[in-house]
Amino acid sequence: MRKWLILFLLSGGLAHAAALDLQGFATLPVVHEGRTKPLDTFARLQLINLSGRETLAGQPATHWLAQALFEREQAFVRPIFYIPNPDVVQALGLPPTATKRYSFKQVFLGLNGHRPVINQLQQQPVTALSLSQRQILDIQQKAVMFYNLTQAPPITVKTETWQKLGAAWRAGDATAWSQGLAAIQPVVAPRLAWEVLYNRVDPFRLSLALYIGVFLALLAGGLFWRRFWWRAGVALLVGGAVVHAFGLGLRVYIMARPPVATLYESILFVGLVVALCALVLEHRRRDGLGLFIGSVVGATLHFIGLRYALAGDSMPMLVAVLNTNFWLATHVLTITIGYGSALVVGLLAHIYLLQRWLNPQPKRLQELMNHMLAMSALALFFTLLGTLLGGIWADQSWGRFWGWDPKENGALLIALWFIWLLHGRLSGLLEPLFMAVGLLLTTVVVAVAWFGVNALGVGLHSYGFTEGVLTNLLLFCVLEGAFALILTGLIWRKERSRVG
């Protein structure tokens, strides 16, 4: 696994070791969407937007951009425009290909052949258009954007210097190239260099791989070499958490602000909290349960996060109200720690129900219930405090503590849910079985408060909602509900038959 990892890292490095120094080019400062970012990030964003990928034919986006800027004719014939819809391909008179990617030249000719139709489409309101018509207009926009991209340097630079750089690129003259870069940017700002490193290492994909590794180690441990695989699993989970934390740390440094201000960042942070909770749990239990939870939740959140990461710059500038403030930082961090620990409790409850059905040993079940109660108390502490701190931020910023805004209510709901369950259990009103079912449903409450509130589209916090989230969310809730219902039924039948 480790060797493979080193290879993984090296291969990333080797691909960039082209004849010309791309590193210096990658760190050029580009002002884009209000942020000064390295050209590397800018190139990635453009390439993802056009082709849905971060690399092109094994070469980094920076290389592609350099070509687009300095060797237009060659860039125009490279297949980069991703057109997955066969109707659009047909409408533009393009040949069907396996990669579904087309060059600028092809797209340009295709669009030009249908100029009158496109002009007509542009007159219509967007809502009146069919999906493929909208996609055709989208391709048209992207083609214009790409063409404009090739026409002017993305950075502020003297025309002469830029032309010299282009000549060096075309000639493959490494010395002139380096001199040209040095003329533009004598000293690389450390933030830019670190961001290029962040792009290259891609810490969250790496930690995703490690979390998946934990899961595989667990599976292998079930078959043979139990002890060895357990140790490997712990090592991998620790490694995953360290890389995860490193990535978050890098982001904090690059953006010079607290780690959580967007939905994407909350996903990253909650994932880390879960991994850490899982490690603590594993330290106490040493039976693989912590490893299981850490790998499953950690990997799942990374997968969800990847979807958001590909949606655009993952380090956007913040709207004015989020522009930092001590209480905002404390509130958001506390509440996301609460989300993370609540998810761990929810996962534990799944295990409890499965164990109670398959292998009911009263002592082990009691111990697991105690661990759930301990984690719930912790989750209650963080969610309740986080919610109240949110109120304090609101009071500091807006002069009012509580406004029944959807996001506030969502956070409150998680806290109330825990209060309800804990009081029910401690007063004996909730049997352990129903307590476990309630704790299982915590995942639903957290998911709804976290993602569902944004779907409402009202209130102060309705940021970062993307289409399709609602469907997935509903599916998740139904699945969790079904799981709880079916297991409760199974347990009930089994325990009744034993009593009878």
Place this chain on the structure above:
Amino acid sequence: MVQKSKPTLWRHPLGFLARADVFFVLLGWLMVILVVGTLAQASIGLYLSLQQYFYAWVWWVGGVPLPGGATTLALITLGLAVKLVRQRWRWRKLGTLLTHLGVLALLVGGFVMTLWTTEGNILLAEGEQTDFMEAPYRVELALTDTATGQDVAIFPQRVLASGATLTHPALPFSLQLQTYCRNCTLQRLATPRANPAARGLALNFELLPARWRPREEENIAGAIFRITGAEEADGLYGVFEFMPIPQTLKAGPYTYLVAMRAQRIPLPFSVQLVDFEKDTYPGTATARAYRSDVIVTDGAVQWPARISMNKPLRYKGYTLYQASFVEGAQDVSILAVVENRGRLFPYLSTFIIGLGLLVYLWQRLPGLWRP
């Protein structure tokens, strides 16, 4: 946490509320209200959802009265208070006790603040000055003397209704509201109104009641009314909010401006906007920060202040914060104003709850965690 109920608790009439099972049901109900009230915001907006769910004593579900948010919270608060009084205090229970105390302070503070909080907005273009704020979502029908600029008569929203007759001692005439709608659609009549007495807006337009919109600011109140007792000015008039053409009527020596406008709440000081500034991120229209430089005047005292995002101005129990702005030929700064007397409660209770939960974790966690 909550002890098992003992028969002795029944002796006190309020003891019932302190029972664990009663609390369990109440809290469950509160969660139902919370979820329904939040979902409802997507269709009816925050303001109505507050009135119908969270601040409501009664929640009407298809004609059936059920306890609303205020009732449920009040019962929980009472139960908690009774429990705290009647409970035996022990060191072992310190964490629970502190947490419960903190929650009680939070709930009581919440009630106090809800009763005593007034909210409003101030809209100022650069150079303008005001000594009132506008209440959100409540309107008033105001008659102003155009010569002095003074309000002569103000009819608040609660007296406005279709068919109502409005009179005021300072007015020589009366107003009969033919149509009043909190949210109106303006409709141009195909032919001018047949009624020969129709004036101004009422001549060519009709106001039709429309559904309440969830984005509160999109609701435009309006009224069609008949003036009687003003001799030659008698007739049918129409007004609506943000009307571009002022509607005036002459009665005797006075000319009145009639306006449907946001309800005005006087402030004990005045605010003048000197300068409004907005910073954007380079190359974008996204605001990074915006701020208003104002001059506050209270009696003879005058001083400058700066209000920016997340940095409000606090004075005499009022908090003025930078809420929004309207860009145009002349920038208009929108300040939100909150008058809030129980500000300290949440801080105090958050501290106590945080401390209480920490003590609770310290007292209980080891027992649950150790083998």
